[in-house]
Amino acid sequence: MTSEERQELKRGIEEAIEAQKTLIASLSETSKPVAPDNAIGRLSRMEALNDRAVSEASLNAARLKLSRLETALGKVDQADFGLCVSCDNPIPPGRILLMPEVTLCVPCAEKD
Ligand SMILES: [Zn+2]
Incomplete structure (x- = not known):
């Protein structure tokens, strides 16, 4: 891997981390506990619980x-990062x- 490719990969990983954090933040909103006393009815409550599990x-x-x-971001600067452990x-x-x-x-992954 050239240093340019490494930098690009690093940026890609950083972007993916940001995207993942945004996703987690929005998922955290929807997985809040379902209030037992809400007036949505039994069936809707089951659905809400199911949605929450999902x-x-x-x-x-x-x-x-x-x-x-x-x-991966912590290892991206290591010389062997991004090399296949089986065939290099x-x-x-x-x-x-x-x-x-x-x-x-x-x-190599397909060989297994
Ligand atoms: Zn390989």
Whole structure:
């Protein structure tokens, strides 16, 4: 990876972190506890609880992604960052942004 590519990847990760934080903030709004005494009726309350479970799952996934992005950002300056642990070929930046925890290039990942 050239230093220019590294800088670009770093910016990409930083942008992804910002996007993830925005997502978490908006998901946190929708996963607030459902008030037991609200007058929306039993069925609507079930729906509200269901929606809440869904947004909590999204929130957990978003938090996990954020922590993986932050880990990746912390390692981006290391010489071996972005290299496949199996074959030492560079992992495409797009793949790293999508799956920051990834340590294998596409062909190696497909071998497993
Ligand atoms: Zn590989």
